[in-house]
Amino acid sequence: MNNLLIKYAKRLLITSDGKNIPAMEYWKKRAKKYGKRSVLNIGHSNAEFEAVTEKQKREILPYLRQSLKGDEKLILDFGCGPGRFTIDLASTIGGKAIGVDPIEALLEIAPKDKTVEYKLMQEGQIPLPDNSVDVVWVCLVLCCIKSTVLQSTIEEILRVLKNDGLLFLIENTAEKPDTEKMYFRSVCDYQQMFPSISFCHLHDYFDLGERISIIAGRKSN
Numbered sequence: 483m484n485n486l487l488i489k490y491a492k493r494l495l496i497t498s499d500g501k502n503i504p505a506m507e508y509w510k511k512r513a514k515k516y517g518k519r520s521v522l523n524i525g526h527s528n529a530e531f532e533a534v535t536e537k538q539k540r541e542i543l544p545y546l547r548q549s550l551k552g553d554e555k556l557i558l559d560f561g562c563g564p565g566r567f568t569i570d571l572a573s574t575i576g577g578k579a580i581g582v583d584p585i586e587a588l589l590e591i592a593p594k595d596k597t598v599e600y601k602l603m604q605e606g607q608i609p610l611p612d613n614s615v616d617v618v619w620v621c622l623v624l625c626c627i628k629s630t631v632l633q634s635t636i637e638e639i640l641r642v643l644k645n646d647g648l649l650f651l652i653e654n655t656a657e658k659p660d661t662e663k664m665y666f667r668s669v670c671d672y673q674q675m676f677p678s679i680s681f682c683h684l685h686d687y688f689d690l691g692e693r694i695s696i697i698a699g700r701k702s703n
Contacts, residue, residue: 505628508663510585534689535566538621538652541687542696546574546619546650549684549698554616554648558582560608560639561623565592565600571619572597580615582608606634610642618643621652622694624672625665636675645703649679656692669695678702 555577559568562581565588572579572595583589584603592600601609618639627635643649651672658666672695673681681699688694 545684556615557617558615560620564588568598569595608638608642613644617648619650625654643701647701650698655695
């Protein structure tokens, strides 16, 4: 019994490098420590936050624009964090954006606008009806979800995305070993995870030497 208690205590310990912490607790602690910078590669300083975000917008948003049909009204910013892109996403489609995230502290500092709404995710559930959004934007989120729970996340994304809706992924595809809270997967891996999406690999860029890939496709009926 004592050995079991020791093992359980170790699992809950919060260490400086984030090891042995349940995922949700890790991200809550990270958000508390780093604020909005918690969603970036921590190799970036606080002073670099805006510059990095603007670079990402320049790299990514043109590919979103070219992937749209022009009749989209609602875009979901899945794992929006502090809402770095949410207002821009609403502007890009000329409609409304809903940002969802499980970390309440990040939603509280997200920028407000009449074109956006933020909702708290609980128990991995997206608080939206089935087949309700035209576009799902996922930026550097799936790479932070371990494989054992990834399938349920994929099912939630597909549940809320309309038939023929656009799934737009931006993920870290660097060829590196996984870390405690970062899981490096290839473009091919992501394509295989979503068999109902006709993905195209649109573009790569690099952040602190790590390859970031943009892939997008529409949900088949």
